[in-house]
Amino acid sequence: MEKQNIDWSALDFSYRETDKSYVSNFKNGKWDDGVLTSDHTITMSECAGVLQYSQSVFEGMKAYTTVDGRIVTFRPDQNAKRMYDSAQRLEMPPFPQDRFVQAILETIKANESWVPPYGSGATLYIRPYMFGSSAVIGVAPAEEYQFRVITTPVGPYFKGGAKPIRLKLAEFDRAAPRGTGHIKAGLNYAMSLHAIVQAHKEGFNENLYPDSRTRTLVEETGGANIIFIKGDTFVTVKSPTILPSVTRRSLEYVAEHYLGLKVEEREIPLTELPEFDECGLCGTAAVISPVGSVTNTVTGEEVVFKSGMEKMGPTIKKLYDTLTGIQMGTIEAPEGWIYEVK
Ligand SMILES: *Cc1c(COP(=O)(O)O)cnc(C)c1O
16 A cells, blocks of 8 residues: 655654544443544534543554565554553443454554655554543433544654653652552643643643552652652552553563563652652653653752763663564564554
């Protein structure tokens, strides 16, 4: 199939419509069969549950062209499961996990010409989401829902190489101890926008949230988990209030089985930050963004990791190269990680 005539390497991370989206509706207690549609708009009640009480959950995934020209996606079963869990927490009828994976593969296939070529640095970003579509005015779950999958080509996350970013120790809280921090819901993002706009104004790239209860432990940023390197150990956060990142869990596996590192998933006190050699944020969008420093703007203290502010640390770089190699087909993948579209 002919690819779209696009300057792939000039794409940024913004939305543009592709050919088809997938849509399935939940009505009278069941999900319908689902279809691919060219209609990129939604018509629904002005009183829809999602508009009144933010009943929505989502996922973020990518499709790539491998070195040998196959179109693949990465561990969609993990996103299917996470969206299932997210939906249950918000009293939404979960979309069946096998149908989720099928819908993702169908949608990628229908937008094949939009999957960027190997080596362009660009990928097809996939956004599955679900929301309460029927009218709700008294506080209650909606009765009708829509599950939708949209796709959009996005450029290389790092234009001109991956420069380490600066984190601000957040002055706000992200996730309450028994709240919704562990699910992928739009509401977690709505309330993080003020903090991120503030941080940007102050010259930081992201907020690093401490745990809300004690404010002494590292949690994650608004949209990415955090990883550290200390000698030959890969250290990451164990907490019930962070989002279980598919990228982070994959990196733990890569660290242990491909790079021979020790892996620790545990509580990380803020006071330990100066002891780490390297730091990175991980998520589907960037895979890993190297972190140069963390600043406490209240006390004025700043921790600069040993890898410095100029380039990705060597171990984070190896992790990045190995995981992206697995995704692009240049390094053999663990069984079940790569789903082929064609
Ligand atoms: C989506 C997300 C991540 C990254 O998860 P991946 O599955 O790796 O994309 C991390 N933290 C939060 C809060 C997120 O919403």
